[in-house]
Amino acid sequence: xxxxxxxxxxxxxxxxxxxxxxxxxxxxxxxxxxxxxxxxxxxxxxxxxxxxxxxxxxxxxxxxxxxxxxxxxxxxxxxxxxxxxxxxxxxxxxxxxxxxxxxxxxxxxxxxxxxxxxxxxxxxxxxxxxxxxxxxxxxxxxxxxxxxxxxxxxxxxxxxxxxxxxxxxxxxxxxxxxxxxxxxxxxxxxxxxxxxxxxxxxxxxxxxxxxxxxxxxxxxxxxxxxxxxxxxxxxxxxxxxxxxxxxxxxxxxxxxxxxxxxxxxxxxxxxxxxxxxxxxxxxxxxxxxxxxxxxxxxxxxxxxxxxxxxxxxxxxxxxxxxxxxxxxxxxxxxxxxxxxxxxxxxxxxxxxxxxxxxxxxxxxxxxxxxxxxxxxxxxxxxxxxxxxxxxxxxxxxxxxxxxxxxxxxxxxxxxxxxxxxxxxxxxxxxxxxxxxxxxxx
Amino acid sequence: xxxxxxxxxxxxxxxxxxxxxxxxxxxxxxxxxxxxxxxxxxxxxxxxxxxxxxxxxxxxxxxxxxxxxxxxxxxxxxxxxxxxxxxxxxxxxxxxxxxxxxxxxxxxxxxxxxxxxxxxxxxxxxxxxxxxxxxxxxxxxxxxxxxxxxxxxxxxxxxxxxxxxxxxxxxxxxxxxxxxxxxxxxxxxxxxxxxxxxxxxxxxxxxxxxxxxxxxxxxxxxxxxxxxxxxxxxxxxxxxxxxxxxxxxxxxxxxxxxxxxxxxxxxxxxxxxxxxxxxxxxxxxxxxxxxxxxxxxxxx
Numbered sequence: 001x002x003x004x005x006x007x008x009x010x011x012x013x014x015x016x017x018x019x020x021x022x023x024x025x026x027x028x029x030x031x032x033x034x035x036x037x038x039x040x041x042x043x044x045x046x047x048x049x050x051x052x053x054x055x056x057x058x059x060x061x062x063x064x065x066x067x068x069x070x071x072x073x074x075x076x077x078x079x080x081x082x083x084x085x086x087x088x089x090x091x092x093x094x095x096x097x098x099x100x101x102x103x104x105x106x107x108x109x110x111x112x113x114x115x116x117x118x119x120x121x122x123x124x125x126x127x128x129x130x131x132x133x134x135x136x137x138x139x140x141x142x143x144x145x146x147x148x149x150x151x152x153x154x155x156x157x158x159x160x161x162x163x164x165x166x167x168x169x170x171x172x173x174x175x176x177x178x179x180x181x182x183x184x185x186x187x188x189x190x191x192x193x194x195x196x197x198x199x200x201x202x203x204x205x206x207x208x209x210x211x212x213x214x215x216x217x218x219x220x221x222x223x224x225x226x227x228x229x230x231x232x233x234x235x236x237x238x239x240x241x242x243x244x245x246x247x248x249x250x251x252x253x254x255x256x257x258x259x260x261x262x263x264x265x266x267x268x269x270x271x272x273x274x275x276x277x278x279x280x281x282x283x284x285x286x287x288x289x290x291x292x293x294x295x296x297x298x299x300x301x302x303x304x305x306x307x308x309x310x311x312x313x314x315x316x317x318x319x320x321x322x323x324x325x326x327x328x329x330x331x332x333x334x335x336x337x338x339x340x341x342x343x344x345x346x347x348x349x350x351x352x353x354x355x356x357x358x359x360x361x362x363x364x365x366x367x368x369x370x371x372x373x374x375x376x377x378x379x380x381x382x383x384x385x386x387x388x389x390x391x392x393x394x395x396x397x398x399x400x401x402x403x404x405x406x407x408x409x410x411x412x413x414x415x416x417x418x419x420x421x422x423x424x425x426x427x428x429x430x431x432x433x434x435x436x437x438x439x440x441x
Numbered sequence: 442x443x444x445x446x447x448x449x450x451x452x453x454x455x456x457x458x459x460x461x462x463x464x465x466x467x468x469x470x471x472x473x474x475x476x477x478x479x480x481x482x483x484x485x486x487x488x489x490x491x492x493x494x495x496x497x498x499x500x501x502x503x504x505x506x507x508x509x510x511x512x513x514x515x516x517x518x519x520x521x522x523x524x525x526x527x528x529x530x531x532x533x534x535x536x537x538x539x540x541x542x543x544x545x546x547x548x549x550x551x552x553x554x555x556x557x558x559x560x561x562x563x564x565x566x567x568x569x570x571x572x573x574x575x576x577x578x579x580x581x582x583x584x585x586x587x588x589x590x591x592x593x594x595x596x597x598x599x600x601x602x603x604x605x606x607x608x609x610x611x612x613x614x615x616x617x618x619x620x621x622x623x624x625x626x627x628x629x630x631x632x633x634x635x636x637x638x639x640x641x642x643x644x645x646x647x648x649x650x651x652x653x654x655x656x657x658x659x660x661x662x663x664x665x666x667x668x669x670x671x672x673x674x675x676x677x678x679x680x681x682x683x684x685x686x687x688x689x690x691x692x693x694x695x696x697x698x699x700x701x702x703x704x705x706x707x708x709x710x711x712x713x714x715x716x717x718x719x720x721x722x723x724x725x726x727x728x729x730x731x732x733x734x735x736x737x738x739x740x741x
Contacts, residue, residue, distance in 0.1 A: 083699045090490035108702065112492030200593070200682060257575030259683040260593030271576055409489070412701035416685075423596075423684040 039069045039338035041346070042095035044085065047075035048264075050288045050363040051152075054356060062350035069342040071097070077264050079201060086408065089114050094332040096339040097346070101404040102139030102148055102328040108408055110142045115330040119146045121344060128348050133368040133392075136326035139400050148328035151351045153285075153365035154392040156323040157207045157401075160286065161279040161304040162272055162297075165192055169278075173304060177215070177244065177311040180279075184253045187278045193255035195248075196277035198263035202415040203403050205422045207281050208248075210322040210402060211308040212241035218316040219397040226405055228440030233432040237315070242421060242428035244311070249422060259423065266293065273297040281308065283323060284388050287381070288363035298381075305384060307391055321391050322399040326368045361385060366392060410438045477715065483708035490704050501705030511710070513685060514693040521603065521689055522668040528608045529615055529664060530657070536612065537619025538649055551620065558613045566677035569606050596686035599679050603687050606678065607671060615660045622656035623649060662725045669718050690714055 045055050056073055063070045074095070076084055082105075088094050089109060098115065100106055109115045122129045128149075129137075136150035161173055169190050174180040180194075187194040198204045213221050217237025224232035248254070255277050261267050269286050271277040273294030280286070287305075291298040310318040329351070331343045352369045360367040364381045366388045376385040392398065403411040417434050420426040426434070487497040505511055540551040557565070572579045573592040580589025593599045626649065634644050672691040675681065681688035681696065688696070690710060698707030 086490060086702065087699055108489060108491055112489070114491060200680060255576065257591035257594045259595075260570075260573070260575065260591060260599075260679075267574060267577060276576060408700070408702040412696065416696075419682055420684045425684050 039336065039342060041069060041071045041097060041335070041339040041342040042074070043071050043097040043099070043343075043346075044074050044076060044081070044088075044095045045099035046078055046081055048078065048289075050292050051285065051365075054359045054363060055152075057359060058350055058353065058356045059346075061353070061355065062346050065349075067342070067345055067349070069338065069345075071342065071346060079262075079264055089332070092334055094334055096332055096335040097343050098330040098332060100148065100328045100330060101324060101401070102150075102326070103400050103404040104407045104411065105404060106140070106148055106328065106330065107142050109330065110145075110147050114333055115147050116333050116340065117145050117147060118149060118331070122146055125348060131369055131371075132352075133326070133370065135392075135398060136368045139325055139404070140328050148330040149347045149351065150326035150328055150368055152327040153360050153367050154323075154325060154388070155284045155365070156321040156388060156391045156395070156398065157210070157281060157283050157308070158305050158321075158388070158391070159279060159281050159308050160272060160290075161306070162275060162277070162302060163304045164302045165275050165278045166304070173306060174279075174309050176309050180309065181248065181251065181253075183278070184248070184251045188252055192275070193271060193277040194253050194279060195255065196268045196271035196280040197254045197258040198261045198265075198268035199254070199258035199419070199422055200260055201263040202419050203401065204263050204268065204282070205418050206402055206415065207283075207322070208245050209241060209418065210399065211281070212244055212311065213238060214320050214322065214397070214399065215308065215311040215316040215318065216241050216244075216314040219320060219399055222399065222402065225435075225439060230439065231436045232439055233435040238432060239428050242431055246421065246424060246428065249424060254422075259419075269293070273302070284384075285365065287384055288365060291364055291381070303384075305387060317396050319391075319395055320397045320399070321395040323401060324404070325398055325400060407441060409441050413438045480708045480711045480715075483704055484706075484712050486705050486708075488704040489702040490698065491702070497705065501703075501709045504703075505706045505709040505713075508706075510685065510688075510693060511713075514688055514690045514710075517600075517685075517687060518669065518689040518691075520600070521607070521671060521687075522665055525604045525607045525611075525668055526661060526664050528604060529612050530661065532608065532612050533615035533660065534619050534650075534653065534657075536616035537621075538623050538645065540616060540620045541623035551617075554613045554616060556613070557610050560610075562610065562674040563677050565606060565610055566674045569602070570678055573602065593679050594683050596683055599683055599687050603671075603675055603678060606674060607668070610674070611664070611667070615664065618660050618663075619653065619656055622653050626652045658725060658728065662722060665721050665725065666718055669714060669721075690717075 043059065046052065052075055056075075059071050059073050081099075085094075085098060085100070086105075086108075089098070089112075094114065098109070106115070132150055133154065136154070137146060140146050140148040140150050165187075166173060169186055169192070171183055171186055172179075174183055184194045210222070217235060217240075221232075221235045221237050224235065255261070255268075255271055258268075266289055268280060269282065269289055270293070272280045273290050287298070287303070290303060294303075297303060307318065307321060310316075329343075329347065331340055335343070352367060357367045357369050357372055358375065361372070361375055361379045361381070364384055366372075366376065366385055373389070376382060376389055379385055399405075403415055406414060414435060417426060417431050421428075421431050483494070484501055485496060485498060486494050487500060488494040536554065540547050540554070570593070571577075575581065575589050575591050575594070578589065580586070590598060592602050630648050630652070631644055634648055639647065670691055671689060672695065675687055675689060675692055676695070679687045681692045691714065694707050694710040694714065697703045697710065
């Protein structure tokens with residue numbers, strides 16, 4: 001037997017399993033009872049202020065309110081969480097309470113029997129359901145059954161702009177796609193990026209396509225994809241939207257180096273509030289981040305916002321929007337009965353309390369609890385909050401983000417091709433061909 | 442092995458030495474062989490990582506082998522391997538030779554050079570990412586025009602950055618190996634060369650390099666096999682982007698398995714990775730000659 005050989009073989013074997021071994025090793029904080037009195041339910045959610053503070057605050061209040069059992073929180077970065085939660089659930093190491101976006105991801109958990117059906121519980125506790133926006137239940141529902149509790153806030157994607165920069169350059173906010181294209185050379189001539197974009201995160205690029213598809217062809221274009229119609233991506237409106245976005249890239253519409261900027265670092269938003277970029281298409285949660293990190297940018301009225309403008313000759317209703325109709329909490333089917341009980345107590349008594357609703361409003365978010373109009377109007381961010389509330393309540397169609405609506409498999413192919421589209425390394429035709437192959441998968 | 446047991450017998454031990462290998466063997470079986478068999482079996486199934494595992498024959502293999510992403514990932518992996526080897530080896534040999542000197546300032550420098558090796562890959566990647574940010578990074582901060590390029594957003598630039606950062610991280614380690622190698626070379630060889638009138642350059646090429654032959658092979662094996670597993674650094678730095686410009690095989694495997702929920706094809710790629718690693722390790726051993734254990738110092 002040859003010892004050096006086997007040692008090298010060991011090296012190469014070790015090479016083959018790093019991800020699975022490493023990830024399995026990470027899943028140490030799964031279900032389990034903490035010491036002390038009563039059971040402990042675990043809860044994973046996203047990190048990042050100011051939202052993280054509101055989430056953990058709600059849990060702390062629940063733990064201190066003398067309920068039986070307590071909840072332990074672990075937080076993760078957005079992009080890391082998407083992978084982590086899937087792996088943990090697959091490995092049977094899921095937390096009791098699973099934070100999520102609903103839609104296709106939730107469906108894959110449901111099909112594997114990993115999350116509990118909450119329909120009977122909502123039937124028994126109608127007061128919990130009735131106080132939430134009805135529109136928020138769509139993405140929580142799989143085949144007519146409710147598997148998640150909607151909570152937190154409605155988050156449409158909106159077009160933010162920097163009023164200071166617009167004044168300096170002496171131009172007006174765009175009212176159409178052609179206006180936007182016309183603004184590009186104006187800002188570039190002044191050395192200001194027309195649009196900030198955190199392109200490495202990929203879903204950031206996707207927001208542009210979501211709006212262009214809708215404005216040009218209406219919501220039925222993506223609906224056909226979602227419904228699994230053959231070759232649905234080849235719709236003429238899709239090709240036109242993809243061509244328009246590549247025109248914008250070729251005209252240097254996005255900030256230099258957008259492919260190396262990640263959204264999790266908030267660098268895209270920093271470009272906007274440091275006057276290095278004029279506009280940015282981003283989720284409404286960005287308002288709170290700019291408020292917290294942008295100095296007096298928001299409070300001095302520097303931040304402007306609007307719904308995505310119409311495209312000339314497009315069929316879509318300019319009032320339509322896309323984004324996150326809410327965030328979602330599910331209960332792991334692998335949790336113990338005690339843990340499930342704690343989770344349901346939390347859903348009924350600890351989620352979207354008056355205090356939490358107030359805190360969401362303070363971060364510039366519109367909570368999905370009914371009857372908060374008065375609080376919205378009193379807030380110091382009233383203008384933005386009423387704008388978001390208006391979009392959420394008036395949009396004829398409020399589409400869910402594509403990568404959340406589709407299955408994880410189709411979403412990965414979509415995001416991969418979107419990155420290439422923005423690199424100009426695939427044409428609109430190649431893009432639609434690649435995506436037609438994963439329709440319905 | 443037989444020589445070892447023989448010597449054990451001679452000293453009166455009763456075959457204890459083979460048993461000493463048991464703990465290592467158990468670890469090897471538990472952490473390498475068992476997962477490997479698992480991955481091999483998984484490559485013949487369809488599994489989304491969450492639900493039930495369904496046997497599906499060769500479906501995963503067919504999907505992987507017909508995907509144009511595979512040759513591309515292989516090509517990128519090979520390129521990272523070759524270019525980072527070509528950058529690291531000369532740099533490490535020169536640094537190692539330099540650090541092998543006995544002067545005190547060289548000892549101080551060798552400690553300084555060692556620092557990158559103490560940092561985790563993820564930390565290095567995060568730091569470089571921040572430094573190279575075109576809008577808020579080093580270039581923009583210092584106002585140096587040539588530094589504020591779109592380093593991670595252009596395919597070849599991003600590739601260059603990956604190779605650079607990998608080298609920055611691992612050159613110290615290989616320099617350390619070479620330093621040890623150079624210090625093993627008997628001083629008499631250099632004295633003899635000096636008497637024959639050989640200069641420093643001549644000494645380096647005629648004595649140091651040939652004497653380092655096996656050190657080069659060891660270090661190259663570590664570099665080549667190690668480069669198959671570059672994952673953390675590239676994942677944090679570029680996520681395989683822009684597009685798929687830096688998507689090496691290990692990253693491709695991760696993306697398929699853990700982002701697209703396709704564990705079957707991901708396992709097939711893992712098997713391919715094992716085979717490539719095995720083939721490369723054997724090839725490098727061949728290059729070292731059959732007499733790898735033989736002394737270079739005969740007659741000295």
